[in-house]
Every structure is written in structure tokens, then in C-alpha cells.
Amino acid sequence: MPTSSTIANTVLRKKKELSKLQSDKASEIKKVADLEKKITFARKSILRTKNSSTIQSKTREIERYNTQLSKVSQKISGIEKKIAQKSTEISAEESKLHREESREIKKRMEFEKKQLSEIENMQVSISKHEQLHHQTQTEIAELKNIPEKITVLFIASNPLDSHPLRLDEEAREIETKIRQSEYRNSIEFVTKWAARPLDILQGINEINPTIIHFSGHGSDEDQLVLQDNAGNAKFVSKEAIVQSMVTTSDDIKLVFFNTCFSYNQAYSVTEYLDAAIGMNTSIGDEAARVFSAQFYSALGFGYSVEKAFKQAKAALMLEGIEEENTPELYGKEGIDLKKLILVKP
Incomplete structure (x- = not known):
């Protein structure tokens, strides 16, 4: 029978495989965006010319891109099936790990009980008996205090007609920092790419996250910039965002707007949610990446939301990025952010 450490290693290996699949999916999604951009360009070229030869050439290009797009979509579908299967495998292994840990604890307790009986037969002092009993009870209490698992939903959007951002680098850095934290097994990081407005509701309903993280563009009119069906920018109002938060999950504790000019959005959602982070002006790619990665790292070490926020600002200063006053x-x-701990050790 495999030991708990063996099963734990299996869980870790499968999670690495899941992370690889998610990375592969992100790469294929990028291909989709590139192909859609090429199709759009070819269509515009057709509209700009009356030359039949050019029209025929561009039409063939569109057909070729559509064929490639279909293949990529099929590949993404296959990867998604593998992701679902891998998630099921991880869940099964984690259940197996829990059962094996319980069995080992029971076995150890039975052994300690036998030892205690032998000590009593040898007329060991009552004080020693009480000390061992207290130690056993303490160990049981610690084992029961397993950190609750939280889910971070990373919603990213970088429309074709907007300034390109390195959102994949931000997601990768956050995942790395979470894996390096003490309570990494208590945090699940789920990404949603090329997000459209209705993907917000769909993602919340599917995943029921504790934290929602928006990464991408924001406008100076309190709008979040997502994508329409063609991949171009679509603006979502502050009121729509707030409504989306309050009409879906009661488990959302924090919304992280890693977008420009998002402080009003963050302030508005805290009328209903415990905490939110927003930017009081535009924020650079590197600053967004460093700040968010360190924030989740601190959460993964069991620190409060406020302490994690302060550490994230300190990270910007340590890197020499003069944007530490941008995040709010x-x-x-009624919520004390010094005591708001999302990953409880």
C-alpha cells in the first residue's frame, strides 16, 4: 500500500502535468488570436481593393486561416478534455491522500495508546501520563486544522485593437509564487483567457472562486476592457461589474483589478465584498506582474490581505519600480483587513 508521502508526490506530479496542459492551452489560444487577426486583415484588404486577383488571393488566405483556426480549436478542445481528466485524477488522489493520512494517524495513535498502556503497567507517574495524553490531543487538533482551499479565478483580456500586454507572464509569475509559498496546496489558480463580458458570470458559476483577478486594460471612465466576438475591445461599466459580483457567488472575498484606472471599481465592489484592490492611474506591465505575484505569494504564506498588499508594494520598491503608490x-x-486571512495556516 502506498504511503501518504508517495501519494503526495503523485498529487504534486499530476498538478505539474495540469499546469503544463494549462500552459499548452494558453499557447493555442494565442494562436487563435493571431489567426483571427490575420483573417480580419485579409478581409479589410478585400474591402480596400477592386482587383479581382487580389480578392481571390485574399479569399484563399481567409480559407486557409479558417482551416488552421479549426484545427487549433480542435486542439484546444482536446487539451480542455485532458485538463478536465487531470483535475479528476488530482481530486481522486487527494481523496486517497486524505484516507491514507487518516489511516497513518490512527495507526500512530494506536501505537501511542499501546505505549501508554505499557507505561501505566510500569507504574509511570501520573504527570508523565498526562503529558503524553496532552501531546496526543494537541497533534489531533493540529491535524484537524487543515487549511481550507481557496480558488483564484484569473480573468485576462487583451483585445486585438488595444495595446498588447504580457498577461501570460503575469499569470506564470503568480503560479510560480504560489507554488513556492508554504500553503501552496491550499490555493488553486485557474485562468480564463480572451475573456468576453459573459465569461465573468460563466467563470464564477463554474469555479465559485474566493478571489477574482482581472488582468488587462481599463479606461479612465471606470470601465473594464474585455473583448467582443471579433476579439476587439468591449467596455464593461463599473455598475455591471458590481452587479456581476453580487448576483453570483457568496464565497467571493476579494476582487483584484490589475487594470489601469480601476480604483472606483474596487471601491464600489467593497459595498458587498470584503476587500478589493484597484489602480488609481495607469500601471506598467512589469509593475502589474511584480505586484500581483508578491501579493499572492504572501497570501500563500498565510498572511492577511493587508500585510500581503504591503508586501506587494514593498516588492515594487525593491525592484526599483516607482509605482508603489498606484495600487489601492x-x-x-466593518472588515478589519489586518485580520482578513484567506489562506489559514
């Missing part, structure tokens, strides 16, 4: 942290009235 807001809390719901």
Missing part, C-alpha cells in the same frame, strides 16, 4: 486597497465597512 479597499475594505468593506
